[in-house]
Amino acid sequence: MDETDVIVIGGGTGGYSTALRAAALGLDVVLAERDLVGGTCLHRGCIPSKAMLHAAELVDGIAEARDRWGVKATVDGIDWPALTATRDAIVAGNHRGVEAHLAQAGVRVVRASARLTGPRTVAAGGQVYAARRGVVLATGSRPRLLPGLVPDGRRIVTSDDALFAPGLPESVLVLGGGAIGVEYASLHRSMGARVVLVEAADRLLPLEDADVSRHLGRALRKRGVEVLTSALLTSAEPEGEGVRARVRTARGEDRELPVERLLVAVGREPVTDGLDLAAAGLAADARGHVPPADWARLETAVPGVHVVGDLLPPPSPGLAHASFAEGLLVAEALAGGSPRPVDYAAVPRVTYSSPQTAAVGLTEQQARDRGLDVVVNTMPLTAVAKGMVHGQGGSVKVVAERQGPVLGVHLVGPNVSEMIAESQLVVGWEAEAADVAQHVHPHPTLSEAVGEVFLTLGGRALHQV
Template sequence: MSETDVIIIGGGTGGYSTALRAASLGLRVVLAERDLVGGTCLHRGCIPSKAMLHAGELVDGVAEARERWGLRATVDSVDWSALVATRDTIVARNHQGVVGHLAAAGVRVVHGSARLAGPRAVVVEGAGRFTARRGIVLATGSRPRMLPGLTADGRRVVTSDDALFAAELPRSVLVLGGGAIGVEYASFHRSMGAQVTLVEAADRLLPLEDEAVSRHLARGLKRRGITVRTGATLTGTTLLDDGVRATVRTAKGEDVVVEAERLLVAVGRVPVTEGLEPAAAGLATDERGFVPPADWSRLETAVPGIHVVGDLLPPPSLGLAHASFAEGLLVAETLAGIPSRPVDYATVPRVTYSSPQTASVGLTEAEARARGLEVKVNSLPLTALAKGMVYGQGGVVKVVVAADGAGGEATGAVLGVHMVGPNVSEMIAESQLLVAWDAEPSDVAQQIHAHPTLSEAVGETFLTLAGRGLHQH
């Protein structure tokens, strides 16, 4: 038996951020990971997918150079092995960095499957039994959800965990799921020349985002040649020697047959608790498999001293890597006995790295109105800006502001900002501060945005709401 201050089960973004912060506060930390530290985000999700999406942007750039700017450039072929090698180098360097940080911080990393053996005890296969003086942190993450009757074989039917690790690029893809993961993978495969059909059961893509975001995103994907079917469901699938034949029931009730070399299932993720044995510590998961905290301000479960971070948390946690970093900081500081501000999920930015990109923070217009709030809304197309015309990809910035004035003027706090367009993932940070700090349109209108930039759209929308509009009336 080995005693320590904190035991963390799971070395993904939530787990290793907890470990690094706890160690920096002088706590002895044991981190148990059965695979590679960094988790899904580093090895199968965020990092490799964004690397591939960047490669897709380069291909799209060549097409734009030829079609818009008179530059007679073409992509003769894609060297898949070279592309994969670059992706893997990026992942490996990030992995080495995380491993190095943990070692430098004095975190003891033990490799093996871990299970709870009591409210303060953990057994790690091959490493023994550990007890924690301060507490245990559960950070076992999530895995892709599969539909009943479908089994991923890594070739014809794949999940987001293995879609980018196939031996070659497919010529056609049916993507099932129009959330962030499905939209990103649809976008990447289209950039690489595949015929793509994107199917979403809800009546719009990214159904949790503002309706304007969904509308402009769908328009942009269709303009790129992606077939988008919303309000549609998969009713049957037949495996072929070289792909799949699927029947899709459209929003109009018609059955459409789609044949593709690959069916990519991206219908969400489910928490990983297999083998964790939460009952041994007096814990229970909810009906969806999440481990809910009893105290969200500490992310502490009903069993004192056991905390949860990352994808094991139910909503309002967002299942996003950057949110789990914040959760790790909160839990580490809580275990160290120092004050820490709870995570404000309303101010966590949400980004989809498709082409076009989407980025948002705060309440959608529908959410604000559903809460009974009086709001003022303003939108500005990116094509109204000189820089937006240069990019030529369309897009929009939409802001939602509380209407606190007697006449319904937009004098209240900024409630939400929503964007679609090129590089909006790099623009959302400003809006995160506006929402988090309860800025008002008059506050933003005092700030001068560089010209010509896409970020001018943020400045212009607030200038108009503050009654000082220049190019928008």
Template sequence: MTQTAKVTETDVLVIGGGTGGYSTALRAAALGLRVVLVERDKVGGTCLHRGCVPSKAMLHAAELVDGIAEARERWGVKATLESVDWPALVATRDDIVDRNHRGVTGHLAHAGVEVVRGSAELTSPRGARIAGYGEVTARRGIVLATGSRPRTLPGLVADGRRVVTSDDALFAAGLPESVLVLGGGAIGVEYASLHRSMGARVTLVEAADRLVPLEDADVSRHLTRGLKKRGIDVRTGARLLEAAVLDDGVRAAVRTPRGETRTVRAQRLLVAVGRVPVTDGLGLAAAGLGTDERGHVVPADWDRLETSVPGIHVVGDLLPPPSLGLAHASFAEGLLVAETLAGLRPAPVDYAAVPRVTYSAPQTASVGLSEAGARDAGHDVVVGTMPLTAVAKGMVHGQGGMVKVVAERNGRVLGVHLVGPHVSEMIAESQLIVGWDAEPSDVARHVHPHPTLSEAVGEAFLTLAGRGLHQRA
């Protein structure tokens, strides 16, 4: 809650109220620092209002729709889907977002964080001008957390109706009968999955030779197989040549890997080709800062996430790789920076141990190095795989999937990769395995409950440790 008297001096000034920004503010305030948090829109940022939370709410509804079809076709439950009440679905989604928003604002108020609505422009290494508020100086430091926006394509203007981005796709009117999704990363795959569950004909186009190209190749293969099985037209190694907006939808020309041109028609085109950092109007030059060629603000000290200007730190989507542009990574970055500004010596963020999840059907969840990445890094690699259908619970779900473990020969676990139902809820164990440098034998001595999908994880480690029950290394 904004105080009556304007603050002109504070310990920490946080510019941007998304996950990275508000986590910095909350932790800094808990450590006794005075904090001003500036946000031009709503606290919570893209993740809460346009991305992570509303999209996962919709994907849960999509899972329920899929469950009706499975009940009828596989289990003999004579259920039918009468219709999807779109306004009711939207109302539930918005209620979840609203309750989360009120929770975040309540936490900030209780912590004593001064939240100011407006845009901030740096005026010096320790000061910023907030539109409609005034100049604020930060004694300890400034934290840049202004996030990102969807990347657009030249000549293709998102109108929120026929052509949409991931920021507005959830809020376009009604459900389209057909959709062309451009981009096969996590966001594109999730939206393709959602629209297919809701009954749309979906074409998914990715320029790389496989979906989720930053993940392990086996993850891509199993994911593609699962999406195709659901009826999604997956086209990898394909490029959009041009697109025309029509009265009743869009018409796109797509170049295939063989050099042929194919025409795709759809009611809606969803552009999901990545995101770009937001630094416009931030006044970086006045503080002695710039960006790299992709618009990121690069830290000079990754252990502290501090820029080349002492006292100015950066978190969230403004960071280049190895930061991951993920909300949960931003939380960790916010904690690190807040504790640094409070004079503590926190451990750096271990990005290799941060999980990566795609919430489609099937889901993917990974942590650590892919098999190719491990080999490229010079490791002598051994690999263990276990299909989910090899355990009883995997048979119950009947959706396929797999567990893949990448480890050093006679050494530590380098990466774990999962594909299948609910694997987003299974990856936390593997985060600890990779983050604590465990070896397969360390994991193999722990018992996984039966019958669960997690048994497949346990079996993969048993096999690598030479103790496999149902398979041999």
């Protein structure tokens, strides 16, 4: 038996961040990963999808240059092999960086599946490892599937394999209007595909503020995406080189939608296959999560067994940056420290569609449902000069408690993913609008609109009336 301080099962964002921080604190760490370190985010999700979405922005920019600015430019076509080669080079570079960090930190990486054999023991690669400090479960998630839909990697795909399907489809039905579905709908539309986006809820991004959802829905429709909310996929059959799908609309109409590709983006589910939770005295809940008994340490009811990332139930949001924070917390707890718990209310949420959305904290409805005395201020981005330059619309919405702290900030528009960090601090530090209003925002920028909203809420309105 090989003894170590910490054993991490899973090398995605939560797992490798735990390993790196624990090693930096002087602990001996074994990290078991059956695939590639970096996990879904690096290899199939966040990084490759955002690389592709950047390429889509360039295509959109050429159209804007031609149609709005008089720049005589056209897109002659998409060189798919060249585009994917650049994407893959970005992923490979990041992967090499993570591996180098782990090696430099002295983390022992075991490239094999791992399973629990007890509360502090793990079998991987023909070896049994015993952990003096604890075991960290970080096995991530996979796309959730619907009964009868069998992905084939070409006609029916999930968010894990959509980027790697052959070529660009001429038409695609995206099933699911959450962040992943909206991003893929936006990407395919930018690349020239006919896109139908189907969501069972009554609006896109149903977990976000209703005003953001409405703005995004209008913007996508304006771009040519057919958005069907309160709609259900009733059947989907591969046919020839495509799929014949049938959708029941909000009006109860049955529509037949032949498309080249059906992209299923109805959420993700935790992966515990082969982990043998029972050997450690653990069990997953009804949705497959492994809940902690102590959220301050992310420790399960079995002492010394911790959980990070997508295995955690809400309020953990299943986002890569939340997983990083969880990994840091658990490593510091295992090293004997007393880290501050993750403030999930202050974890930002971003959708990289066109337009983008970004938010942190409570929506207006969530705040009212809690019985809080709420004040709200909204400002269109086109009310500031830089917003007029971009010409893409968008808005800033701030939800605050009357005579109290800011509860939530909600943005939609160009580049708002790069604007949300300020609001993360505002919400996380429970600042009041008047506190934020004391700080000067640069001119001309889109962030001016954020400053203007706080100025108004702080009783110092400038351009808002």
